[in-house]
Amino acid sequence: MGSFLVGRGARLTACIGLGAAGALAAPAACLYPEYTFDEPEPSGSASRSSSGDGAEDCANGADDDGDGRIDCADPACGGFVCTAAVPEGWSGYFALFDGEPAMDPGCPPEFAAGPPFVGNRGLSAPPASCACSCGPAEGQGCDPVDGITITVADAPCGSEPHCLFPLETPGWEAQVCRGPDGVFSDRLTCGPSSNTECSATTGAPCAVSVSVSPLAASGGACAPSAVQVQRPDPRWTRLGRACAAAEPLGRGCNLGQACAPKPAAPFEGGLCIARDGDAVCPPGPYTERHVFYTDVEDSRGCDDDCACGAPSGGTCPTTVALYSDAQLHTCSMRVTELPAGSCKDLEDDPSVVGRKVTSVGAPTGGACLPSGGTPRGQARGASPRTFCCRT
Numbered sequence: 001m002g003s004f005l006v007g008r009g010a011r012l013t014a015c016i017g018l019g020a021a022g023a024l025a026a027p028a029a030c031l032y033p034e035y036t037f038d039e040p041e042p043s044g045s046a047s048r049s050s051s052g053d054g055a056e057d058c059a060n061g062a063d064d065d066g067d068g069r070i071d072c073a074d075p076a077c078g079g080f081v082c083t084a085a086v087p088e089g090w091s092g093y094f095a096l097f098d099g100e101p102a103m104d105p106g107c108p109p110e111f112a113a114g115p116p117f118v119g120n121r122g123l124s125a126p127p128a129s130c131a132c133s134c135g136p137a138e139g140q141g142c143d144p145v146d147g148i149t150i151t152v153a154d155a156p157c158g159s160e161p162h163c164l165f166p167l168e169t170p171g172w173e174a175q176v177c178r179g180p181d182g183v184f185s186d187r188l189t190c191g192p193s194s195n196t197e198c199s200a201t202t203g204a205p206c207a208v209s210v211s212v213s214p215l216a217a218s219g220g221a222c223a224p225s226a227v228q229v230q231r232p233d234p235r236w237t238r239l240g241r242a243c244a245a246a247e248p249l250g251r252g253c254n255l256g257q258a259c260a261p262k263p264a265a266p267f268e269g270g271l272c273i274a275r276d277g278d279a280v281c282p283p284g285p286y287t288e289r290h291v292f293y294t295d296v297e298d299s300r301g302c303d304d305d306c307a308c309g310a311p312s313g314g315t316c317p318t319t320v321a322l323y324s325d326a327q328l329h330t331c332s333m334r335v336t337e338l339p340a341g342s343c344k345d346l347e348d349d350p351s352v353v354g355r356k357v358t359s360v361g362a363p364t365g366g367a368c369l370p371s372g373g374t375p376r377g378q379a380r381g382a383s384p385r386t387f388c389c390r391t
């Protein structure tokens with residue numbers, strides 16, 4: 001028996017000669033049992049089946065250009081890199097873009113294996129805007145009319161007077177005449193600057209104008225409205241695009257490594273692996289962590305705690321009449337009539353003595369200051385995916 005190896009995957013050939021007795025019965029024969037030895041080829045050496053007459057394809061595991069090197073071991077594959085195997089529970093490999101949404105580069109041809117992942121990070125979501133308001137004041141009453149102030153001045157309405165004379169109204173009631181203290185027309189001259197001082201010697205000022213303060217409303221309450229909620233739209237400030245390396249991956253690397261395309265700018269400089277959820281990067285070379293989200297959980301809102309303060313600014317429409325009668329508490333010779341809260345010019349310097357409230361209307365114009373409407377909740381990213389990249 002003889003045996004010999006011929007090349008890789010050699011065939012063991014055995015020739016068995018039959019004995020003389022057998023030779024008489026049948027012709028001599030050689031048997032060829034076939035054994036194949038598939039010994040691993042060194043990672044950087046060429047496949048003997050390569051034609052060697054083409055440009056190097058860096059992802060097919062063959063020596064296309066016949067230089068004895070394949071894929072990542074071939075200097076012609078400078079755009080490829082050997083990278084560590086993908087750890088269990090992770091997927092890869094990816095080229096990852098992490099930048100401004102307006103700069104999204106899309107996926108290059110060498111990273112076009114299936115639909116890309118597109119997510120976001122850097123969520124900007126201001127708190128909700130909460131607005132409370134109050135209805136009109138209800139249940140208000142009018143202050144006593146003796147709170148009204150009546151003032152006679154020696155200058156027209158809107159001008160700075162030299163002298164003022166208040167007409168007292170203590171204990172005054174509506175429809176009740178009050179007098180006789182007042183301003184009497186006994187001056188020899190009357191006009192601007194004719195009586196620059198008010199004293200016992202000069203007497204009261206000329207009656208050039210008269211003003212009446214408003215009659216305030218009091219009490220009551222305002223009903224608060226339901227809180228009005230406005231939520232500004234959430235806005236992402238960063239975009240994440242992950243593009244998967246095209247299959248198949250090349251050879252020419254150490255055991256446990258793969259030959260994959262090298263990402264180019266604006267992608268991250270190293271290849272990345274990925275896993276659903278907010279995960280910690282595994283031990284090994286993939287240490288640069290990026291987390292992106294594909295959804296938003298938004299709990300922003302407002303507490304419905306609107307309340308209203310006490311009403312203010314309300315008045316009661318009131319009309320005041322003024323008289324020139326010198327007799328005590330007599331209101332028969334009317335000089336003028338004007339609404340509370342206004343001023344009126346007088347003619348011919350009349351005596352202004354008696355005064356009477358002739359009508360009081362229902363309170364109007366009261367308003368309440370709202371409070372409450374407290375913002376609550378927040379917006380945050382949801383459905384995360386973690387990418388860990390080589391630096």
